[in-house]
Amino acid sequence: MDSTPRGNRLHIAIFGRRNAGKSSLINALTNQDIAVVSHVPGTTTDPVYKAMEILPVGPVVIIDTAGIDDTGQLGELRVQRSLEVLNKADLVLLVMDAGAGLSEFEQDIVSRCQTKKLPVVAVLNKTDQYPVNQQQVDEIKEKLALEPVAVSALTGTGISELKIAIIKAAPPAWDDQTIVGDLLNPGDVAVLVVPIDLAAPKGRLILPQVQTIRDILDHDAMAYVVKERELKECIASLNKKPRIVITDSQAFLKADADTPPDVLLTSFSILFARYKGDLETLVAGAKAIEKLKPGDKVLIAEACTHHRMEDDIGTVKIPRWLRQIVGGDLDFHWCSGHRFPADLSEYKLVVHCGSCMINRREMLSRIMQVQQAGVPIVNYGVCIAYVQGILRRALSPFPVLQEMLDDLD
Incomplete structure (x- = not known):
């Protein structure tokens, strides 16, 4: 994950008024002391980009921004630089102090995001200090058309729910990952062990097998497809050893016995555990x-x-x-x-x-x-x-x- 290019990471921009707890929320999401936290409003000045991983969301870039209510000539410049972040973000977390109420600043950000078709997750922070009431929730629903997630960055309450909300709100393209292509170099050989599945319609392979074959071809590698009893003969007939053997999980023992120890071995299901989960x-x-x-x-x-x-x-x-x-x-x-x-x-x-x-x-x-x-x-x-x-x-x-x-x- 550390080597994931920044362009392939989900870019999450954190917006909110000064002292809403944006930096504290970043630390809670990543379970690390990454962002500087201070009770002094305006601690964060220019947008700060941090490449990291949020489990189980995956590799992301967190963009910490200045308070959208910053004042003065310098403050206005900071706000403008923060708003420019909307051109780079895939998703916006709008952080609100549960004790401060809704303002025109939040409404403005949501309006800008709607114009840019950016998904927004509303976050009510500091619930350890200010319990959330239904009237507050209804106001956010009415004026922002968002269902807020109540959290406490200090205690960690609601952080799991926030991660789920991030996953659900993320744009469709964020999870475009390879199934096996990142494990292969152009010209590599992958042997796929595919027992004939009686549950699949006649003349067809099951979906994970088809998707894996396509992913191999997309990465300029070669795919050989065999039944479990043909694996050993297939490997012996190749001019070079395959890079990887991918088997149906139900043929694991047979595939393990017939795959040389210096050849990678896994299953479709394990690859999909990484690809989908x-x-x-x-x-x-x-x-x-x-x-x-x-x-x-x-x-x-x-x-x-x-x-x-x-x-x-x-x-x-x-x-x-x-x-x-x-x-x-x-x-x-x-x-x-x-x-x-x-x-x-x-x-x-x-x-x-x-x-x-x-x-x-x-x-x-x-x-x-x-x-x-x-x-x-x-x-x-x-x-x-x-x-x-x-x-x-x-x-x-x-x-x-x-x-x-x-x-x-």
Whole structure:
């Protein structure tokens, strides 16, 4: 993430009146003391650009601006420079002091953003000092046409909800990421292990496989597609070793056995965990599997609805593998499509599908919702690799996550 070009980062501009707590909010969002915080109004002068990462949003550029109510000749110049930031921002956080009320300054910023078609998230800060009342919320809804997110940058209250709001409000292009292309150089070979999926219509591959092939071709690499029993022969027939083998998670053990140790190995589902969600969180959640006990509630969530096969991965195979790990029965619950439980507090683990049918912001929102409930979450590919004892091998394209996994042991 540190090497992500600034142009590929989501640019979030922080606007608000002096002493509304903009800098404190930046520190709360990043969980770092990055911005200078002072009770003296006008501490921030010219716009300050900070490249950083906000989990699970990803790589961003935070633009800290001067107070939009700055006064005097110098203050007017600062405001003008701040307003120029609107030409560079992808999203605006409009920070308001919960104890100060609404003013024409906030209305002006929202009007400018509407003209530029910039998404805005309204933030009511300092709620630890000034409890939010419904009249205040209704006024913001009426005059700004925004649903405010109540937070306290000091205590951290509401910061998770704010991250969800950022994900939902971000423009469509912000999450244009590669599936595997950043792991390949032009001319590299990627071998895709694709068991024939009986659940897929005849003559078609499933969506993640098609998208991965396209991503490989877009990055001027070559894709070989084989069934699991043909992998070893395919690798032996190549003039050079493939850069990576990408397998269906259900063929992990066979692919692991037939892939040379110096060739990267992972699965479509793990790649999509990174592409659509937060792979680091999902890998960390795998450690919760070994802590499960008989009778624990486990949610298996799928983002699509499909015809269930006799040996279905979500309803049959994963439950069977988890029971074997636990040594007893578990209380399984299932949800599919756009339905996702509001109350997750009773679950000990959430196992989510590869999320190929939902966009990244919805998947990240689900991850955040699960985290808020204090529940670990994994996805199918991570779960399968873990229960089969090859998760570290399946993370070979991501050495930082391998190290993280080792640290969790």
